[in-house]
Amino acid sequence: MHVLIICAHPEPSSFNAALRNTAAETLKKQGHDVKISDLYAMKFDPVFKKEDFRSRTNTRVFNPYPEALHACETKSFAPDILSEMEKVRWADILIFQFPVWFSSWPAVMKGWIDRVFQAGFAFTFTQMYGGGLLKGKKAILIVTTGAPEVVYSKGGPAGDIHMLLQPISHATCEAAGLEVLPPFIVFNAAAQTEEQGKAEIERLKKRLTSL
């Protein structure tokens, strides 16, 4: 299968990077083709903006939805958007690998979604969820949290992590038609021992081997 790993961590030697590398190596060993969009390394611009639409239908007032539909038809998005769209088209599985910041993905990854999952490419107002335009592809979240599991439990201070990830897993990925597999979550990542970290890496290998 074709796997696109979209990842975002500011430190190339971080535990998140180790998870990303483990995922890539494990999948390659299984015979899958892997591409990586390392958003920090690419210095990906996360700001959805007018300038991304190089052939506007209305140059006076910028209205994102109709401009996105038009840019899909005319392939007139900014080059970095077109390039990421090409990778998404190629992929059978999208892996989003990130540290959970404020119970969500880092801004640079939210911006990858804002700019790449355009109307007309990932969804339209009448083609979402069951009819989402990326139907047939799958998604997995591979994430770390700074806080321990109890903080992200039902009844914990933050609340159930699976509920907090709904805007991502359900209202972004499933909205675009992606089948979302169970997330791989490493809690308390900052405070884990080297041994615990190694055990999590092994757990990830096992998970991805039986993909």
Next chain:
Amino acid sequence: MHVLIICAHPEPSSFNAALRNTAAETLKKQGHDVKISDLYAMKFDPVFKKEDFRSRTNTRVFNPYPEALHACETKSFAPDILSEMEKVRWADILIFQFPVWFSSWPAVMKGWIDRVFQAGFAFTFTQMYGGGLLKGKKAILIVTTGAPEVVYSKGGPAGDIHMLLQPISHATCEAAGLEVLPPFIVFNAAAQTEEQGKAEIERLKKRLTSL
């Protein structure tokens, strides 16, 4: 009171901008002091990154949490972060005004949070929620959605908008100690008639007059 409006929409003549202007004018008429951080106009950089930490405790490996605590002590964040922190300190109320994109805030506003709500400024691992460092201040979300209310209802395709906003209202704002007032939501904003838009503007004026 001191009100800081943080807003993000790429079109200065958008309905979102009208909501922002209405909020500012209404609050000023009530005698409040208003500051605005218009993230698109400011070209705010939303990417949380090493370079924001100008006096690192560990220059070899970048570990965000301890570096943030150190940068708070030494006031050594990048100037744009320090400037936004100053506005937050000044404010009694933070208003987040944005279009809901993928059931969340635009990347540029998520990045404002990632970079401004630093550990040591908005929270620490032992000072969150009831002990959040911005305790005593309030927050309001003033948002628009592209989809109609039924999409964002309990049992609707996206699910209850109040649940989807939990990572923002609860796990970001309340985590930082902010008291979160009920959100002001305009559904189906893109498809509303001019008359409906005017009615929503009046509804916002009324809401903010009785703040």
